[in-house]
Amino acid sequence: MVKRFKEKMIHGLFFFNGLLVVIVLVGIFALLVFTSVPAFMEISLKEFFTSTDWNPTSYVKSSYGIVSMLVSTFMVTVGALIIAIPLGIGTAAYLSDIASARVREIAKPVIEILAGIPSVVIGFLGIVLVGPVIAKVFGISNGLNALNGAILLAIMALPTIISISEDALGSVPKSFTEASLALGASHWQTIIKVKIPAAISGIFAACMLGMGRAVGETMTVLMATGCAPAMPRGFLDSVRTMTSTIAIELGEVPYYTTHYYALFGVGLVLFIITFTVNMVSDIVLHKYKVKVR
Amino acid sequence: MKGYMRLMLVAALTFFLCGEGHARDMIQIKGSDTLINLVQRLSEVYMGENPGKYISVTGGGSGTGIAALLNGKCDIADASRLMKSKEVTMALDAGITPKRVVVAIDGLSIIVNENNPVTQLTVGQIGKIFRGEITNWKEVGGDNKPITLYGRQSNSGTFDFMVEMVLKGDHSSRMRRMNGNAQIVEAVKSDGTGVGYVGVGYVKTAKGVTILKVASSTAGPYGSPLNIEDVKSGKYPVTRPLNQYVNGNPTGDVLDFIKFELSSEGQRIVEEEGFFPVSVSQEYVNFNKETIGH
Numbered sequence: 001m002v003k004r005f006k007e008k009m010i011h012g013l014f015f016f017n018g019l020l021v022v023i024v025l026v027g028i029f030a031l032l033v034f035t036s037v038p039a040f041m042e043i044s045l046k047e048f049f050t051s052t053d054w055n056p057t058s059y060v061k062s063s064y065g066i067v068s069m070l071v072s073t074f075m076v077t078v079g080a081l082i083i084a085i086p087l088g089i090g091t092a093a094y095l096s097d098i099a100s101a102r103v104r105e106i107a108k109p110v111i112e113i114l115a116g117i118p119s120v121v122i123g124f125l126g127i128v129l130v131g132p133v134i135a136k137v138f139g140i141s142n143g144l145n146a147l148n149g150a151i152l153l154a155i156m157a158l159p160t161i162i163s164i165s166e167d168a169l170g171s172v173p174k175s176f177t178e179a180s181l182a183l184g185a186s187h188w189q190t191i192i193k194v195k196i197p198a199a200i201s202g203i204f205a206a207c208m209l210g211m212g213r214a215v216g217e218t219m220t221v222l223m224a225t226g227c228a229p230a231m232p233r234g235f236l237d238s239v240r241t242m243t244s245t246i247a248i249e250l251g252e253v254p255y256y257t258t259h260y261y262a263l264f265g266v267g268l269v270l271f272i273i274t275f276t277v278n279m280v281s282d283i284v285l286h287k288y289k290v291k292v293r
Numbered sequence: 294m295k296g297y298m299r300l301m302l303v304a305a306l307t308f309f310l311c312g313e314g315h316a317r318d319m320i321q322i323k324g325s326d327t328l329i330n331l332v333q334r335l336s337e338v339y340m341g342e343n344p345g346k347y348i349s350v351t352g353g354g355s356g357t358g359i360a361a362l363l364n365g366k367c368d369i370a371d372a373s374r375l376m377k378s379k380e381v382t383m384a385l386d387a388g389i390t391p392k393r394v395v396v397a398i399d400g401l402s403i404i405v406n407e408n409n410p411v412t413q414l415t416v417g418q419i420g421k422i423f424r425g426e427i428t429n430w431k432e433v434g435g436d437n438k439p440i441t442l443y444g445r446q447s448n449s450g451t452f453d454f455m456v457e458m459v460l461k462g463d464h465s466s467r468m469r470r471m472n473g474n475a476q477i478v479e480a481v482k483s484d485g486t487g488v489g490y491v492g493v494g495y496v497k498t499a500k501g502v503t504i505l506k507v508a509s510s511t512a513g514p515y516g517s518p519l520n521i522e523d524v525k526s527g528k529y530p531v532t533r534p535l536n537q538y539v540n541g542n543p544t545g546d547v548l549d550f551i552k553f554e555l556s557s558e559g560q561r562i563v564e565e566e567g568f569f570p571v572s573v574s575q576e577y578v579n580f581n582k583e584t585i586g587h
Contacts, residue, residue, distance in 0.1 A: 057447055059462050127476070132483065141441045141484040144469060223472065227446065230466035238469050248470070252354055252448035 032268040039064075039261030048265065052231045054245065056259040064262050066269065068231040072146065072239035073270075075232060076221055079150025080157055080214045085207050087154070088161030092203075093191050095162070096169040097177075108163075115159035119219040126152045126224030138236055144226035146239040152220045157210035164209060168202025169195055201284050208281030216274050218243040242270050320348045320546055324358020324371030327450045327492070328535050331397060331566040332371055338562060339553050346546060355450060362538055363387050368547050370538040373399070373450040374457070390541045392584050395534040395577040396554050398569035400493040400518045401454065403531070404478065404502040406485045411435040413506040413515045416459060416530055422488060423455065425465025430486065442468035443477045443489035454533050455490060478502060493518050494567020507531055525573040534577055535568065542584060551585055 040048070043064045051065020091111075095104050130151055131143030172195050180190040196203065226238030227248065246263055253260045322332055329352040336348035358370035363384050376384070376391055384391045403419055405411055411433055414422075421427040422440060431437045442465055445452040451474075456464065471477045477489040482501035496504055497519065506515035509530040516528030523529040543551055553559050560570040571577050 053466075055463060055466070059456050059460070135483070141486050142469065142480060144480075227470035228467050229470075238467075240470070248446045248448055252356070254356065 029271065032264055032271055036261055036265035036268045039258055039265045042258045043262060043265075048262075054229055056249070056253075056262060062259070064258075066242070066266055068229060069240055069242045069245050069266070070269075072225075072232055073215060073241040073243070073273075075146045075235065075239060076149040076153055076225065076241060077211060077214045079146060079235060080153035081207065081211055083150060083154035084157045084161055084210055088158050088206070088210070089165055089196070089203060091158075091162045092165035092169055092206075093196070096166050097187070097191055097195065108166075111159050111162050114155070115163075119156065119217060120223070122152050122156060123220040123223030126220065131224065134236075140236055142226070142238075144224060144238060145236050146225060146232055147235040149221045149225040149239065149241075150235070152224055153214040153217055156217060156220065157214050160213055161206045161210040164206035165199070165203045168199035168206065171202070172198045201287055205281040205285035208277050208284070212274050212277045212281070215277065216243060216270065218247050222247055242266050246270075320346075320369065320550060321361075321367040322348060322350045322358075322369040322371060322537075323353060323361045323367040324369075324537075325355040325373040325450055325535070326352045327373040327399065328371040328396075328537075331535075331563060331568065332537075334562050334566060335554050335559055336550070338558070339550055343549075346550075348550065354448075359538065362391065362540065363389060365389075365540075368539065369551075372536045372538055373533065374453055375536070376538060391538045392540070392542055394537045394539070394543075394551055394555075394581055394584050395571050395574075396537055396551075396559075397535045397563040397566075398524070398532050398571060398573055398577070399454075399535050400524060400529065400532045400569060401451065401459075401490050402493050402496050402518045403488065403490050403505045403507060404481050404496055404499075405488050405505060406481055407501050407503050408485050409435060409503065411505070412503060413508070415508050415511055417510070419507065419531075420460045420462070423464055423468065423490075424460055424462050425467055438486045441484055441487045443471055443480045443484075443487055444468045445474075445477070445490075446470040446472065451490065451492065458533060459531060492567065493569075497567065521569065521573065524569050527574075532569070534574075542586060548585060555581060555585070 047063070047065055049065075050067060051063060052068040053063035053065045054069060056062050056064060095107060099107065126148050127144070130148050134143035134145065134148055134151075135141065136143075176194055176198055177190055180194040181187075185193065221239075221241045222244040225240065225244070227240045227244055228238035229240045229245075230238075232239045246266055249259070250263050253263060320336075322336070329350060333350045336350050340346055340348060355370075355372040355374050358367065358372060359376055359380050361367040362370035363380070364387075375393075381391060403414065409430070411430060414433060418427065418433050422433070423442060423444065425442075427433060428440055429437065430440055444455065444464055447470070452464070456462070469480070471480060471489075474491040474495040477491050478495060478499050481487040481489045482499075496502065504517065504519060506517045507530060508515040508528075514528050516523030516526070516530070518524065518529050518531070520529070524532060537551070537554075539547060539551075554563075555571065560572065563570050571581065
């Protein structure tokens with residue numbers, strides 16, 4: 001009797017914990033929606049989503065367009081993925097198929113430590129190391145730009161991409177590899193033509209999760225991209241992402257003003273982007289689990 | 294028993310009086326981050342010389358300090374800008390008469406790379422450069438090279454100062470927004486085409502950059518922020534008063550502290566912290582006399 005009661009209690013506790021996460025998520029979403037709605041009493045949706053001018057504290061006329069920061073976020077994220085995906089999948093393939101057990105034992109924890117480096121430290125590297133190198137290589141006056149942000153975000157997204165891709169490659173049945181090798185395919189052909197296609201949904205999910213990490217990153221891009229609010233003209237131009245705009249302005253904004261609500265609007269857009277990215281990766285990952293069995 | 298009661302009463306009374314006295318001596322100061330280090334130094338020295346007096350200094354920005362003064366949450370509000378007319382109206386509505394004291398003068402230095410041949414600009418040219426209307430150094434007598442702008446982020450009082458006093462408009466959206474004064478100095482040091490603005494305290498000893506001479510018009514004369522005589526005579530125009538706001542003409546401990554800030558000892562600390570003493574402007578000296586009644 002007592003045992004059953006205890007069982008029920010524990011059952012309830014776990015149910016409550018699970019529910020709590022959902023409540024928090026819904027709560028954050030509701031807060032963002034309710035706090036950003038008043039912004040659109042004053043700003044037209046058209047301005048918000050089509051203007052490239054964001055200057056709420058303007059001396060002349062306040063403007064609230066998020067296009068250039070959307071483009072900025074998009075640029076650093078895509079740039080990061082272009083660098084991180086080939087590197088990440090390559091590393092994952094190496095770890096799962098080529099590396100000896102000893103190398104793997106050392107390399108895996110090291111990669112996981114990389115994930116634990118605080119973003120402010122990565123941002124610092126962007127200022128003192130990556131920035132000057134970019135300036136020198138491209139012969140430009142200053143290295144705080146979109147490329148710098150993309151390189152740093154790639155470093156931050158790599159551990160996620162490597163670790164999940166490696167899991168995916170590892171769970172491809174051994175018989176696939178054996179069959180391929182038995183048919184006379186080389187090791188390289190086996191990895192490229194058999195294993196990676198078999199694990200593709202897991203790898204895709206890994207890349208999406210890495211992307212989610214890159215989209216929401218704040219401190220690194222705030223420090224390393226120069227934060228000029230103008231519409232970027234290329235990867236060697238300074239950019240200001242949605243996250244850095246919120247970080248810079250929310251500290252000084254007078255509460256309950258249009259500017260304040262508009263920042264929550266930016267936050268809402270950001271939340272929807274990361275939520276979608278994470279959900280897509282989750283769906284794909286789930287599908288993949290079923291398929292391999 | 295009666296004696297015991299009396300003892301209790303005395304103890305209670307003493308405790309009460311001490312508590313009361315303590316609360317009355319505690320001066321709350323809040324506001325500008327530009328001023329916080331200076332006011333903290335001033336209050337430490339003041340407390341050291343006046344045992345039993347307590348001052349608490351916190352930052353949060355000029356706006357935060359002014360809001361706290363309006364809510365009666367602080368005795369002195371530090372502000373690196375003037376109160377806006379809207380804030381003054383709100384204060385009067387709340388039954389508060391804001392009075393201003395100028396405690397120090399801040400000067401902004403405009404810096405370029407040491408290899409840049411440009412050594413002087415007018416306020417008008419600086420405005421055009423940072424508004425993005427002049428984009429090549431040759432337009433102001435330099436090489437035929439594009440100008441790279443370095444400034445602060447919009448949460449900085451220095452950014453506001455540039456907007457209100459120099460640009461009279463918005464910063465170019467191409468300007469890189471740096472995290473702090475030191476980052477601007479470093480960026481300009483390594484960028485041959487860069488120009489930036491920083492507080493005078495940050496560049497007095499900096500190497501690799503040229504601190505520009507500035508004039509209010511093309512006719513000159515050009516003044517340097519490094520030369521206190523130029524600041525005194527108004528030859529160097531990029532300066533601003535750093536203010537403290539109080540409710541009504543100050544009295545008691547608040548007045549005592551403000552007098553200390555304006556004393557020769559207080560003003561020496563002002564200079565040590567990289568600002569100019571109020572005495573560089575006779576206008577502000579007279580202004581202060583009216584507020585504190587001397």
